[in-house]
Amino acid sequence: MKRIIFSLLIMAIGAAAVHADGIIIPRPQPWMPPNPAVNIKYHYVDVEINDPVALTKIDQVFVNPFSREIEADYIFPVPEDAAISRFVAWLGGHKMEAELLDAAQARRIYEDIVRRRRDPALLEYAGQGMYRLRIYPIPASGDVRIQIEYEQTLKSENGTVEYAYPLNTEKHSGSNLEECRVEVSVSSFDNLGSFYCPTHHVTVERTGDKSFRAKYNEKNVKPDKDIIFYFTRQKSDFGFQLLSYREPGRGKGFFLGILSPPLWGRQEKVNKNVIFLLDSSGSMRGEKMRQAIDALKFCLQGLNDGDRFNIIDYDDTVRPFRQGLVSAAKAAVDDAISFADLIEASGGTNIYDALASACRMIPRSGDPTYIIFLTDGLPTVGNTDIQQIIGNTTALNEGRARLFAFGVGFDVNTQLLDKLSQQNHGLPEYVLPSEDIEVKVSRLASKISHPALTDLALSFNPKQVYDVYPSPVPDLFYGSEIIFTGRFDDNGPSHAVLAGKIGGKEVRYEFPVMFGDGSGRQEFIPLLWASRRIGYLLQEMRLHGTNDELLSEVIELSKKYGIITEYTSFLVTGDERSRRENIALDSRAISREKKSSISSYMAPQAGESAVTQSFGLQKQTQADQVAPSGVANIGGVEQRFSNITQVGAQAFFQVGNNWIQGDLTGDKFDMQIKRFSQAYFQILDKAPSLGRYLGLGNEVRMQIGTQVVQVSDTGKETLSEKEMHLLFP
Numbered sequence: 071m072k073r074i075i076f077s078l079l080i081m082a083i084g085a086a087a088v089h090a091d092g093i094i095i096p097r098p099q100p101w102m103p104p105n106p107a108v109n110i111k112y113h114y115v116d117v118e119i120n121d122p123v124a125l126t127k128i129d130q131v132f133v134n135p136f137s138r139e140i141e142a143d144y145i146f147p148v149p150e151d152a153a154i155s156r157f158v159a160w161l162g163g164h165k166m167e168a169e170l171l172d173a174a175q176a177r178r179i180y181e182d183i184v185r186r187r188r189d190p191a192l193l194e195y196a197g198q199g200m201y202r203l204r205i206y207p208i209p210a211s212g213d214v215r216i217q218i219e220y221e222q223t224l225k226s227e228n229g230t231v232e233y234a235y236p237l238n239t240e241k242h243s244g245s246n247l248e249e250c251r252v253e254v255s256v257s258s259f260d261n262l263g264s265f266y267c268p269t270h271h272v273t274v275e276r277t278g279d280k281s282f283r284a285k286y287n288e289k290n291v292k293p294d295k296d297i298i299f300y301f302t303r304q305k306s307d308f309g310f311q312l313l314s315y316r317e318p319g320r321g322k323g324f325f326l327g328i329l330s331p332p333l334w335g336r337q338e339k340v341n342k343n344v345i346f347l348l349d350s351s352g353s354m355r356g357e358k359m360r361q362a363i364d365a366l367k368f369c370l371q372g373l374n375d376g377d378r379f380n381i382i383d384y385d386d387t388v389r390p391f392r393q394g395l396v397s398a399a400k401a402a403v404d405d406a407i408s409f410a411d412l413i414e415a416s417g418g419t420n421i422y423d424a425l426a427s428a429c430r431m432i433p434r435s436g437d438p439t440y441i442i443f444l445t446d447g448l449p450t451v452g453n454t455d456i457q458q459i460i461g462n463t464t465a466l467n468e469g470r471a472r473l474f475a476f477g478v479g480f481d482v483n484t485q486l487l488d489k490l491s492q493q494n495h496g497l498p499e500y501v502l503p504s505e506d507i508e509v510k511v512s513r514l515a516s517k518i519s520h521p522a523l524t525d526l527a528l529s530f531n532p533k534q535v536y537d538v539y540p541s542p543v544p545d546l547f548y549g550s551e552i553i554f555t556g557r558f559d560d561n562g563p564s565h566a567v568l569a570g571k572i573g574g575k576e577v578r579y580e581f582p583v584m585f586g587d588g589s590g591r592q593e594f595i596p597l598l599w600a601s602r603r604i605g606y607l608l609q610e611m612r613l614h615g616t617n618d619e620l621l622s623e624v625i626e627l628s629k630k631y632g633i634i635t636e637y638t639s640f641l642v643t644g645d646e647r648s649r650r651e652n653i654a655l656d657s658r659a660i661s662r663e664k665k666s667s668i669s670s671y672m673a674p675q676a677g678e679s680a681v682t683q684s685f686g687l688q689k690q691t692q693a694d695q696v697a698p699s700g701v702a703n704i705g706g707v708e709q710r711f712s713n714i715t716q717v718g719a720q721a722f723f724q725v726g727n728n729w730i731q732g733d734l735t736g737d738k739f740d741m742q743i744k745r746f747s748q749a750y751f752q753i754l755d756k757a758p759s760l761g762r763y764l765g766l767g768n769e770v771r772m773q774i775g776t777q778v779v780q781v782s783d784t785g786k787e788t789l790s791e792k793e794m795h796l797l798f799p
Contacts, residue, residue: 084344092146092216093242094132094205095183095192101138105242107190108142109133110668111213113199114251115235121258121303122226124233128218130209135244139207143183144216145192146201147239160217176200181754191242194765197758228313228584229303230328233597234591237293250293252286258278263304263311263330264551268594269696270297276549279333294699298591300328307332308523310566310581314558315588315595317719323585324534324595327554327566330660331522331546338523340573341376343395343439344369345428345471348413349478351385353447355415358478358507362444365511366410372512372519373398378432382404384424385417386451394431421445421486422453422462429466436574438524438545439471441488446478448676456486456675464493472496472545474514477681479503484684485675489613495542495614500685523570523577524751528554533564533585539602540692546570553694555599561586590759593718597696600631605690608635610684630733632714632721634692634702636683639709641723715761728782740777741793742785745769749789750781756798775799 096106111131118125125497133781134140158165177201184192208214217306224231235252258280265274265282286297302311309330316323324748332338346366354362373379377398381391391409425443432439453459467473467568473494475487478501491498499514501507526543529535538556566581588595604627607620628638686703699716702709713724721732743749745768753774754761763772770781775797788795 078565092128092130092144092218093192093203093239094142094144094189094214095242096136098143098187099138099140099145102136104190105187106136107242108140108208109135109245110240110243110247111242112249112251113237113247113538114249115253117233117235117252117254119224119233119254119256121231121256121260122224123221124224125221126235127218129215130217131213131215131369131679133213134208134211137210139209139212141204141206142208143180144201144205145183146204146218147195147236148199148201158333159220161328181751186409188746188768190765193754194763195647196237196754196761196764211661226303228311228582229305229309230296230313231301231303232591233300234296234298236296238295240293243292246290246292247286249289250291251288252297254282254284254299256282256284258301258303260305261333262302263302263309263333264300264328266300266302266551266553266694268298268300268326268598268694269295270300270726271695295696296591300738302328302330304330304333306579308568310568310583311584312566312577312583313588313592313595314585315592315594315719316561316586322536322557323561323587324560324599325554325556325558325585326592326595326598327528327556329528329546329552329554329568331548331551338522338572339374339376340519340524341374341378341437342521343437343471344373344377344379344515344518345395345431345432345440345441346379346381347424347428347440347443347445348381348410349384349385349419349421349445349447350383350413350415350417351419351447351450352416353419354478355480358446359413359415361507362478362511363410363413365508365515367407368508368512369515370398370403370406370410372515373403374519375399378437380428381409382424382427383409384420385415386420387417387425388420388423390427391645395433409618418451419445419447419449420451421449422459425459425490425566426466427464429471432467434470438521438571440518441472441473441494441496442476442511442514444476444507445482447481448483448488453747456483460489460493463490469493469495472640474499476501476507476511478507480678480681481676482681483676484680485613488609488684492613495544497544498684500681500686500688502681502685517547517550518545522546522548523568523572526552526568526570529567529569529585530558530564531567531580533562534559537599537603539599539606539607555595555602557599558585581760590718594696594721597631597633597716598693600627601633601693601697602626602691604633604635605693606688608637609687609691611637612687626733630721631719632699632716632732633697634700634711634714634722636686636704639702639704670738673679715766717766720763722763722766722772724767724768726769728771729766730770731772734771734773734778738778739771739780741796742782743779743789744780744785744787745783747785747787749786752789752794753779753797755797756794 078451094108111133114129116127180192180196184190205214230648261279267283270286272284272286277283302309311328312325314323314325348362348366378395379398380395383389391406428441472495473491475491475498477487487498501508523546528543536557563584566583568579570577604624607624625638628641700711700714715722722729723732764770772779776797
């Protein structure tokens with residue numbers, strides 16, 4: 071039986087909270103295709119955090135896709151600021167204790183592999199350390215299992231602890247993974263406020279005041295970005311933690327704030343008023359009516375002692391359960407459930423009178439009030455003028471109640487529901503024909519069942535902030551948090567000032583925060599802000615009309631951050647000429663036909679396209695996770711663009727074989743560098759972080775310093791001191 075030969079190389083590393091997972095690179099043979107890759111069958115990561123120490127366990131199986139046995143190198147990139155106290159690997163039943171090597175050796179290994187394979191893909195790890203393991207043989211169509219375990223000390227910054235795991239190396243797999251799973255359990259010495267993942271959709275379970283569990287799990291997937299988790303320690307009733315990031319040499323910074331409510335054990339009881347408006351017109355007949363009544367009954371049963379409520383059943387006419395708000399005592403709730411059971415679908419849709427009736431029930435002061443308004447159609451009875459319904463309802467409400475509108479199916483007027491919600495401090499929600507009304511309405515009712523802080527306003531003293539989202543600020547509820555994103559001018563200390571109400575009583579909280587440049591791991595903040603900003607601008611255009619200023623900003627942000635929408639998908643083109651034309655576009659350069667097309671696309675108020683547009687924009691304006699690279703929602707359908715990617719906070723578009731930085735205009739460049747030349751590696755030696763851009767492919771055009779640099783098969787082979795100074799002033 072042939073032996074498995076190991077050689078392990080490790081780089082010396084410093085101190086923070088990031089690590090990596092491994093790649094297997096086959097050693098080339100004459101019969102192999104260029105740049106051969108093995109497949110990853112599965113990748114499991116189990117993380118136990120006993121704050122501040124994290125124990126990470128990795129389990130991966132790699133599969134040889136070839137009909138011959140191969141020899142390969144297993145490399146495990148380690149960022150230079152990682153602090154690993156213990157690293158143990160098992161392979162083929164053998165346990166290996168790691169030894170440390172210096173940074174220069176790791177750099178030479180990366181560059182040697184890149185030169186030998188003529189493949190820049192590994193250059194994104196050039197600024198990192200590395201473990202390397204030689205594996206021989208991997209049988210034909212056979213697999214090898216690698217298990218790694220290590221410990222590290224996590225760093226805390228102002229009560230926020232970060233844990234990151236670079237899953238992006240999985241993009242080097244020859245095929246999709248059958249399964250990728252990351253599970254994290256957190257146990258802290260202090261009470262925990264929030265657990266937040268900006269990069270992936272995770273399920274989170276709070277298991278106690280000082281503990282969380284979180285899980286990311288996908289099948290048939292090829293991850294292409296790192297997964298990052300944050301958890302916050304919380305000493306006061308309310309918690310506010312701030313992360314910030316400033317793009318090098320690019321003016322204003324970006325911030326992300328996490329506002330968390332008191333822990334459940336410290337919950338202050340806040341009563342609320344809830345008014346349910348239920349459409350029982352003829353179009354609701356059948357399954358829709360049954361689901362709506364079940365949802366109403368669920369909401370009624372979830373009311374708390376001390377809450378007040380009413381039901382307004384409307385079709386041609388308006389029939390309230392009671393003339394005013396009633397206490398949510400058991401007898402009243404039982405009567406309301408009996409009232410709901412008798413509701414039948416018939417007649418037209420008198421939307422305005424139902425809304426006006428609800429507004430007249432809203433108390434002038436005191437407990438927060440929520441209107442849950444459900445309809446499946448257009449107004450057909452009474453006042454049917456959309457603008458009058460919106461204006462009159464908003465005037466009657468006077469900002470006293472939050473209005474949550476539920477549109478059922480495709481026959482609703484999205485302009486009506488979106489503007490009603492927007493102007494009355496709520497949110498629209500749409501129930502598609504394939505979805506369950508009861509599930510969506512019940513989810514909202516559960517969320518708003520325990521208000522923690524209402525009528526919120528966020529400011530900073532002494533710092534100035536801009537373009538903060540969400541806007542307006544929603545209420546904060548127990549068991550959830552609010553994620554803020556925005557822009558700021560200057561670095562330095564400040565105080566986050568939160569003003570609001572608890573049960574009608576005005577309160578004010580201040581939290582010390584620090585605005586700074588951040589690190590590369592906070593590059594998701596500009597992307598998250600840009601997604602919300604684009605969603606906000608598109609919603610404004612959709613509801614109030616297109617104008618040059620808004621359209622120009624949407625295009626600029628789309629180019630810079632690679633956030634493609636149904637209105638900017640024309641930026642993603644496959645030929646150089648169109649690329650040159652489109653990448654320079656601003657609102658004045660867009661043809662009259664293109665503007666007309668954009669305007670008409672945003673014009674529908676009802677129907678499937680209107681609902682899917684509104685549904686997508688609401689999701690974008692509320693985004694808490696960065697969207698997958700190159701994925702856009704076009705006409706309600708998720709589309710993937712292989713010729714666009716995000717590297718950190720920067721987008722690159724592929725034109726032919728050339729990857730071009732998104733915010734570059736025209737087709738000219740200041741300097742041309744020959745790939746894999748001495749000049750190529752001079753740049754890499756000076757700024758290893760540029761390796762992630764060079765790693766996109768053999769041809770890359772990007773901004774370095776004041777110069778636009780084109781990397782290709784021809785160009786400079788060495789750089790003078792003067793040229794290096796232009797690139798790195």
